[in-house]
Amino acid sequence: MFVVNRPLQVVFRSCAFLVACLIGAQSARAVEFEAPVVSRVDLELRIGEETIDVIHRGDLLTVLKEDGDNVLILTFNGKRGLVDRVNVANLAESVEVYDELLKEFPSEARYYTLRASAWWARGDEIAALGDYDMAIEKGYKEAHAYSSRGMFHAAIGNYDKAISDYTTAIEIDPADESFHINRAAVYMSQNRFDDAINDYNSALEIAPEKASSLQQRAVARKLAGRLQEAVADFTEALKVDPNHVPALMGRGFLHYQSGRHEKAIEDFSAVISLNPKAADAWNNRGYNRQQSGDFAKALADYDEALKLAPEYVLALTNKSWLLSTCPDEKIRHGKHAIEAATKACELTEFKDIGGLKALAAAFAEDGQFEKAIGWQEKAVELAPDAQKDGELKLLEQYRDQKPMRLADNG
Structure with missing residues (x-):
């Protein structure tokens, strides 16, 4: 699993601004964001006559809600505001915005990284990779640039180049756990499980109580044949986040493999409680009930799985x-x-x-x-x-x- 790096915010001065209506200064939390949009023009967010934030052409904006001709957005600085829909472009439609900016500012390498995101949204990994090559060639040496290029390399199967880029990102900024996690994911795809485990170890040294990292290390340990350590990692992940479904599913499967069917049933039941539409959890619980001799309940679980996924x-x-x-x-x-x-x-x-x-x-x-x-x-x-x-x-x-x-x- 790749960790997506936070988008780079590019700031340039401009003379003219359009006015956007400010909604609130607080950061949005616990919101399920839609795909980001890109500002086509320079904008100001204001309360009365006071400018609260400035949005520059080409800035990435988080979409909180679309409402007719208006879009409720969140800026990089955590400010909310309403902007006219015509003043923003969907990420996949923003290549032309960055084309224009690069004509005006041909030496601004960061715009290549932003256009790469637009190419990625269009599904053109090769063009995205080319823009990151250009950004780095022009001197943009930020750690996230190498990590993002590594992600594109990994997506098209250039695993050795991906590892090289992630390694460079780690050398520049060893304290960012996402770089270690991204490199671990590539090692996993190459069946280099011990190398992946080492990277997950590094990530957990940086952020010790991160359920997703513990769960991913558990998977690596399982595939490396270190089953007891894998169970321990799944269990530790569930101490951090008792509702972590991948950890419950992973531990349940290991319990099944070890013949601990009752414990497997407990884990798959917990998944079903959290997500009653998880057909795989119904099937897995059914199979463990079958192995335990509880045939009627096993059949009922299979039937429920098939109601959800015929x-x-x-x-x-x-x-x-x-x-x-x-x-x-x-x-x-x-x-x-x-x-x-x-x-x-x-x-x-x-x-x-x-x-x-x-x-x-x-x-x-x-x-x-x-x-x-x-x-x-x-x-x-x-x-x-x-x-x-x-x-x-x-x-x-x-x-x-x-x-x-x-x-x-x-």
Whole structure:
């Protein structure tokens, strides 16, 4: 995950101003901001005759609310005001604003960094990268310029160049934890988990009680095989922020992997309490309930996941598997299992071995062993070598007219 650097505010003097209506001087907090806009003209924010803040052409402004022809904005200095919509441009539409500014101020390298943001908003990473190259070439050596260019390099897969830029940013400003986190993210993409952990360590030395950094280090430790340390990091993140959903999901999955199904159920239940529409949490809790032998509640969780996400392949497969193979005959239902598995296979174009196995098991439960054999044969074809013997054993079971049960699968 990349940490987005705060935008650079560029200030130049100008003679003429348009007047914008000031709303308040306090900073906005706990507001879900919309995409930023760019000032097309120079503006003043005033209370009566008093100028409270000055907005320059090309400045990035945070949008708090749009209301018809007016936009409620927040300036870099934390002042709120209403501006006419015609006086601001959406970030993706602001390239021309910066083109004009660069014609007037060709040596002002910071405008290249701002135009890069506009290119990025348009989805043109190459143009954005070119503008950061130009800014740095013209002498703009701020740490965030290297970090931002590193982000663009990472986005297009230039990982070594991204690491080089993040390293330069860290050398310039080692106290900014976002640079360490950004470099760690690139190390993660290269499976260099120990290097990523070292960067997360540095970030946490700078900002010790940051749940997101603890959660990200937990993921790195998990992927490095340091599972107990990963659980400890997830737990520490939840001490900092008990409602941190990624930490709950991550710890729940590690509990599942370690066979601690009741603890996994607790974590996924906490996620559901925080976000009842989290289909993956319903599915994960259902699977852990299934592993704990609570089959009825497991089925209910799969159904809820599928209400929220009707094309959720894993939940469809899990539901079908439970309906086909559950030791409790009151839960089993061959036809419903066939429906769920068929939909899962259709969504994956019949190329997923898990869906094919579920479909074979569903037909076996319904007594249609010829179809079960046919689908299991396709599963055998797709199975990796290490799994093939088990799939062949299951195929023989269907040829013997025996449906599968969960106990048969270990």
